[in-house]
Amino acid sequence: MGGEIIKAIIQKKYGLPDILELKEVEKPIPEDNQVLVKIHAASVNFGNLVLLKGEPFLARLAFGLHRPKYSIPGGDMAGRVEAIGKDVKQFQPGDEVFGDLSGCGWGSFAEYVAVPENALALKPANLSFEEAAAVPMAAVTALQALRNKGKIQSGQNVLIQGASGGVGSFAVQIAKSFGAEVTAVCSTRNVDIVQSLGADHAIDYTKEDFTKKTDQYNLILGVNGSHPITAYKRALSPDGIFVHVGGAGSQMFQAMTLGQLISMTGRKKMGSFLQRSNQMDLISMKELLEAGKVKPVIDRQYKLSDVPEALEYFAEGHAQGKVVISV
Structure with a gap:
């Protein structure tokens, strides 16, 4: 393998939460237009269940017909920039960021992710990583x-x-x-x-x-x-x-x-209505959060290794606010 090793949740087929496994994978290397983020927290959304089960069937046109196109699930995340590609203009190593990765290959149920800079915004200064991950x-x-x-x-x-x-x-x-x-x-x-x-x-x-x-x-x-x-x-x-x-x-x-x-x-x-991830809207939310007009509600927190359990709880449909993953 050669590169550095990190932990990530891996999905190889469609099914129930018990098909997800915590595995070792190679640490991603950012491309010229990408930001490498050390993930501190992620959160669970309805889209995670669609991606997990491949239902409704129409979703497979986007996610892969027979098996998931994206092996590491997870959309929402918050973390710290570790490295940037040479074309990145908006961020520097050390910046605290949050974002929605559903429009660029998912992958937040992992210790690191490399993503285009327009998937991210600076994290609201008054929020913890867990709170910020609950937002996007x-x-x-x-x-x-x-x-x-x-x-x-x-x-x-x-x-x-x-x-x-x-x-x-x-x-x-x-x-x-x-x-x-x-x-x-x-x-x-x-x-x-x-x-x-x-x-x-x-x-x-x-x-x-x-x-x-x-x-x-x-x-x-x-x-x-x-x-x-x-x-x-x-x-x-x-x-x-x-x-x-x-x-x-x-x-x-x-x-x-x-x-x-x-x-x-x-x-x-x-x-x-179907949501589309959008950097300007993420920045609008950052402003509302920093102004104290909006605050995330967190029901439960799970460890990365407990993502299957977190998805099972979320699927019951009774979460008060958000279910968060501490990485």
């Missing part, structure tokens, strides 16, 4: 869904369904930073958490169904939705927008098909 994918998803797709405006009534999970906990805070009045939908045990994040109202879905009430919302974010799309339509104000971010596959299909039809035939807009 979930926070940028929430930001893009609210701002780009949801066209959020100050003073609007915004409802976040699935408000206590990774994306939802960021969405509540980001919507507040835009000046919206925020209603958070969550289970009984999470009411206190969403209120502590700044939600103006909390609806406990085990006790009441917001789609059966008369309240209407300018913007509904379905982060972990379970209702049929027609129920969301009822809860929208006359020119309201529903954005499907995650939830049951059947609901995503409805958002893409029936949602399209509803959007074409009336003033209400309904659709599905």
Whole structure:
């Protein structure tokens, strides 16, 4: 092998978390446009489960038809720059950075990674590595869904369904930073958490169904939705927008098909949304975090060797905020 050896989680086929193995691999060497980062922390997102299982099957068109194209999983990370390629302009060795690697080959469940500089931003100065690693994918998803797709405006009534999970906990805070009045939908045990994040109202879905009430919302974010799309339509104000971010596959299909039809035939807009990693949005999140307007919520931390266990826990769907890997 010749080079230096590091530890990484390796995935050779699609399946359940128990197929993942901690192995020794060669330390990456940065190319001219790449930054070598010593990873201090990573975090778990829904995309990790898609990459692990190769489901929905359409995802395999991007990730590899029969086996994963990327052998080291993991998207979110935070760490310290160890070396830079000769063409890198934005970073220096010693810089503390964070980023989302889902657009450039994944690989954060490892001790080191070499990535293009535009996948990274300087880490918020007031956050630990673990806190910073909890941010990129979930926070940028929430930001893009609210701002780009949801066209959020100050003073609007915004409802976040699935408000206590990774994306939802960021969405509540980001919507507040835009000046919206925020209603958070969550289970009984999470009411206190969403209120502590700044939600103006909390609806406990085990006790009441917001789609059966008369309240209407300018913007509904379905982060972990379970209702049929027609129920969301009822809860929208006359020119309201529903954005499907995650939830049951059947609901995503409805958002893409029936949602399209509803959007074409009336003033209400309904659709599905997929996050794209974006350096400028990462920098926007850094500013919100440093201003104290947003803070990550961390449920549990695991060691690198316990990534399979972390994914099993995350897949249960009850995490309050984010599940973090300390490398």
